[in-house]
Amino acid sequence: MHVLLGAADTGSMPPMRSAAAMILTIGMFTSSAVADSSLVLPAGRLRLEAGPPDLALLDSGLLGEGRGLRVGRIDRGGNGDAVAQLGLGLSYGLSSRWEAGVLAAPVLLAPDADYGDLEMHTRFSVAKARHVQFALQAVLQFPTRTDFGLALGAPLRIGGGRVVADTGFEIEMLFGDLDLVNLDIPFALNVYLSPSFFVGARTGLFMLDFDDVFVPLGFQVGGHAARRKVDLVSWFLWPPPPWRGNRDTIDVSSFQLGFGVNFLIDT
Numbered sequence: 537m538h539v540l541l542g543a544a545d546t547g548s549m550p551p552m553r554s555a556a557a558m559i560l561t562i563g564m565f566t567s568s569a570v571a572d573s574s575l576v577l578p579a580g581r582l583r584l585e586a587g588p589p590d591l592a593l594l595d596s597g598l599l600g601e602g603r604g605l606r607v608g609r610i611d612r613g614g615n616g617d618a619v620a621q622l623g624l625g626l627s628y629g630l631s632s633r634w635e636a637g638v639l640a641a642p643v644l645l646a647p648d649a650d651y652g653d654l655e656m657h658t659r660f661s662v663a664k665a666r667h668v669q670f671a672l673q674a675v676l677q678f679p680t681r682t683d684f685g686l687a688l689g690a691p692l693r694i695g696g697g698r699v700v701a702d703t704g705f706e707i708e709m710l711f712g713d714l715d716l717v718n719l720d721i722p723f724a725l726n727v728y729l730s731p732s733f734f735v736g737a738r739t740g741l742f743m744l745d746f747d748d749v750f751v752p753l754g755f756q757v758g759g760h761a762a763r764r765k766v767d768l769v770s771w772f773l774w775p776p777p778p779w780r781g782n783r784d785t786i787d788v789s790s791f792q793l794g795f796g797v798n799f800l801i802d803t
């Protein structure tokens with residue numbers, strides 16, 4: 537709305553007023569008062585996770601994802617399965633630049649009930665400026681259901697006001713029956729319509745064993761409550777990469793619908 541108003545009005549304004557209007561518009565879209573989010577938890581903050589901490593490297597690929605309630609369909613060559621899973625975890629800010637977390641309850645609900653693969657992750661903030669954050673991330677998967685896995689990545693966040701973009705890259709390695717090496721480059725863009733509500737879109741590139749290529753498309757809505765101590769998000773993704781425990785190549789009729797909530801506690 538502000539961009540359209542600026543395009544319509546600035547042509548008839550004096551140069552000084554036109555420049556001031558453009559600066560005001562940009563400031564409204566980058567004000568840190570709207571979205572004060574960090575790639576790494578502050579020291580002493582606990583996050584109870586029934587949803588993804590972000591919609592990029594902690595909600596993409598085969599490793600480091602799985603938090604929240606996910607339902608949908610996986611179609612393999614015309615053989616479709618209803619799929620549901622629930623992931624519960626927690627993370628903690630060990631210092632102002634370092635966090636660690638665990639996906640403690642990766643529960644598969646359908647088509648067969650089972651306990652999935654437990655995971656641990658850690659993030660270390662390398663650089664944090666006003667509108668750019670860069671970190672390093674490692675994920676370790678324990679073979680409580682399938683295989684041992686290790687992922688090394690670099691999350692990147694751009695923005696911090698009304699518009700926030702999450703991206704980065706990650707190399708995933710799974711050892712055992714699967715023996716895979718994957719490349720994950722997610723991208724999620726969120727636009728804050730108010731300090732407590734955002735809408736967004738997501739896509740990316742996922743290469744399964746550097747062979748099968750997935751380019752998912754999706755959107756999300758979410759917000760914050762209780763003075764930003766509660767984060768909520770819901771998303772739709774089509775087609776998703778192979779889900780946890782369902783790692784065969786899938787067809788475009790597959791989709792994923794997800795719901796998540798996280799609670800932030802300062803200890």
